Amino acid sequence: MPPHLISATAAATAAAAPSNCGGSTLQMAKGRTDPPSPAVDEELAKRAGAVFPGLKWTRTPMAALTQLGAPAFYERGYGARLLGADGREFVDLMCGFGCNFLGYAHPSVERAVNAQATVGACLSGPTERSVELAEELVSFFPHADWALMAKNGSDTTSIARLICRAHTKKRVLLVEGGAYHGTPAPWHEGMPGVLPEDHAHQINYVFNDVESLHKAAEAAGDDLAGIFAGGFSYPLAAPAQMPTKEFAQACRDLADRTGALLVLDDIRCTLRIDARGSWAPLGVQPDISVHCKSIANGHPFSAMVGKDICKDAAAKIFSTGTYWVSPAPMAAALEVLRIVKESDALERMHKAGDDICNGFRALAQKHGVAAQVTGPHTMPIITFDADMAEAGNTRDRPRSVAFATKVIDEGVLIHPTHNFFLSAAHDARDVEQVLKAFDAGLAAVKEQFAEC
Template identity: 30%
Template sequence: MTHSTDPTASTPARSQQLFERAQRVIPGGVNSPVRAFRAVGGTPRFIARAQGAHLWDADGQRYIDYIGSWGPMILGHGHPAALEAVQKAALEGFSFGAPTEREVELAEEILRHVPSMEMVRLVSSGTEAGMSAIRLARGATGRSVIVKFNGCYHGHADSLLVKAGSGLATFGHATSAGVPPEVVQHTLVLEYNDVAQLDEAFALHGADIACVIMEPIAGNMNFVRASVPFMQRARELCTQHGALLILDEVMTGFRVALGGAQSLYAQQIPGFAPDLTVLGKVIGGGMPLAAFGGPRAVMEQLAPLGPVYQAGTLSGNPVATACGLATLREISRPGFYDRLAARTRAWMQGLEDAARAEGVPLVTDCEGGMFGFFLLPELPQNYPQVLATDGPRFNRLFHGLLARGVYIAPALYEAGFVSSAHTEDDIAQSVAAAREVFRELSKA
C-alpha cells in the first residue's frame, strides 16, 4: 500500500464533512488556531475517541498519538486510575463554588514535588495562570516592566502577545489585532539564550523590571532549551535588581521530570530556584486546570490576604482536581520517568537514524516525555534559528506520517509528547513510517 505526502491526497470523508460544518459556526472551524492545519495544509482530523497511546478519528482511522492533548496525557488516554477518580468525583458533583478537601490535597501534592513553591493558587488554564503570576509580580514589586523572550508563549493575555523590535532591549509591538499599543508598552522582548541582551536590558531598565518570564524549555518554537549560562544569568540579574524570575512550566512541569525543568537546572546551578512557577497541563491530567505558586511572602500578596486580585468561578474544580491528583500520584511512582524518558529517546533516535539513512538533515532533542526535532543540521538556540527549518519539507513529513497513522503536531513550531502508554511496538511502527516518508522526501 502506498501513502502520499500530499495533504489533499487522502482526506477522510467524515472529517471533511465535520470541518465544513464547523466553519459555518466556529471561526476557522476550530476552537484553538493550530488545530485548523493552516500551517501544514489539508483538513484537520476530527477525533472521536482515544485510548492509551492511540486516537481514532471520526472515520474510524487509528493514529499513534504524539500530541497528547498538547502535553497533559502523560499517562495516555483513559488511564484506569484517572478514569476512576473522575467518575467518582462526577457522581459527587461537578462544581460547588466553594472550597473542597481535594483542592488542598492537590496543592499539597504539587508543593511536595516543587520545593521552590511554598503556596499555590489553582486556576483553570495556563493563560490564566501566566497572566496572574505577572500581575502578582507587578503587585509584589511595585514595578511595571516585564521581560519575555521571542518565541516563548505564555498564553494569550494582551500584554504577552508581542514580538521583538528591531534593536536590542526594544519594547515590543503587538502581534494580535485588538491589543492597544499602550497595553504592551511595558513588555520588553529579548532573544532567547542571548546573555548580552539580558545584561543590556537590566542595565537600561533594571529599576523598573518587575519580572522575567521564560519557558525553561521553549515548547512553542518546537523544543529549545535555555542554556545553563543563560538561566543562571537570568537568576543573578533578577536577584541583583529585585525582580522576580517566573518559570513558565505549563508544558515542562511534571512532564520533563517529577520536579519540572527547574529541578534539572538546580542540579547544574547551585541554589537555583525561580521566584514564581506557572504550571498546567499534566497537573490536570487532561482536565482544565492550571496553577501558579511561589514563596509564602509573595503568594500572600494575593486576595483575600493581600491587594493583588485574582479569582475564578471554576478554580479548583472538584472533577479536575480529582483527575490531576490521580495523575500526579501515578507519575510519582518509582521508575516512572526513567521508563518514560527511555521510550522518548528511542523514538527520537529512531527518527534520527531513519532521516540519516536517506540523507535528510534532522536533529532531535528530548527530556522526560517531551521531544522536538528540526529539519536542520544542528539544534537551534533561539526563534530566528528555528525559522530556518525547511517548512515545506516538514509539511510533507507531517502528512506522510499522518497517512501512515502517526499523529505529530500539525506545525513545526510545536513540541511533541510521549506517554507511559506508548509501547515498544508503537515506537517501532512510528520509526518504520518515518523511514518510508524520509525515503520519499529524499527523492523529492
C-alpha cells in the same frame, strides 16, 4: 492502503484490548449511530463551518494538520492512540498538545474524576480536594510554600504577571522574544483588536544569551518587576534549546540583585523534563512556577506555586474564575501526582522518547538527510537543515511539511513545525510504528527534494 485505515469493528477490538491505559470498549458519540468514516469527518467540518467563526472550532496549530491529511475531528483516545472521526487510527505524538501524560482514558485517573463528579463537579465553594491538592503541590515542588489553582496556562501566567507587579510595585517584565508567557502573546501584535498598549512594559531577551538578558534588564532600569523564562526554548518552526546552567543562574542572580521575581513558565513542560520543575537539574529554583497540560492528564486544571517571599502579593491581587474551585479536575491532578511518585511512568515516557529520537537520527543518516532532533526527548522537535538555510525570516518549512504529510499518512500524528509530546502510554509497539512512519517520511523528503 496504509495499515492505520481500520474499520469500526477493528477499532472497537483495538480499543478493548489491554494497553497502557487499561483499555475500554469503543463508544460511539452520543446521538450518532453511524461508525467513524471520512464522510462523518467531512460532515462535522461542514457543520462546524456553519456555526463557528472561521476555524475557531479547533486549536490554532491543529487547523494546519487537516491540510496535511489529518482528520478535522476525533472520535476518542485510548492510551497513546487516537481514533479519528474519519475512521483512521493514529499513534499520537501530539498528546492533546501536551495534556495526555499517562495515556488517554487512564482508568485510575478517570475513576478519581468520576467519583468526585458524582457528588459535585462544581459547587458554590471549594471542597476538601482544594486543600488536599494545595498541600500536595507544596510538598511536591521543592520551591513551593503556597499554591493557587485555575484552569488554563493563560490563567496562571497572567496571574504571575500580576503578582510580580504587586510584589515589587514596578511594571517591566522581561520575556523571551517570541515566547508566550501570558496574555497578550507576542504574536498578537498588529492583529485585529490588539492595541500597542497591550504589550507595554515588556522587554524581550534572547534565550540562553546572558548578555541579551543583562541588556534587557538595563533597559528596564529601576522598573523591573519580573523575569519570565520557559523550561526550555521552543520557538515555532525552529530548533529547540535546553537552558544552560549559566543562563539559568544569570536569571536567578538578576532577580536576587534587583528584587524582581523569577517566574519559571513550566506550562508546556510540567513533569516532562523533571518532576521537581524543569530547572531543578540545573540547581536553580524560581520564585514562582506555573503548571498545566500534563498535570491533570487532560482535565482542565492549572496551578501556580511560589515562595513565601511573594505570598503576601499573591494574597492581595484580584483573580477569580467560576470553575477554579471545581474538584473533579483536582481529583485528576491528585491521582497524576500519586502515580508519578509511586510508579515508573516517568521512566517509561523517557525511554519511549529516547528510542524515537535516537531512532530518527539513525534513519536520517541512513537516508542521507540532514535533519536535527532538538529539545528534551520527551518533547522533541524535528527540523531539516535545508529548510532552515532557505527560510530566511519566514516560517516556510517545505521539507518538514512533506515529512509530516507522509508520517500522518502512515498513521502517526505529528505537527510539521511544533514540538511533539511523549506520554507514559507510548509502548514498544507505538515506537515501532512511529519509526516505520519516520522511515517513510524521510524517504519522501529524499524523493521530493534535490537538496536534503
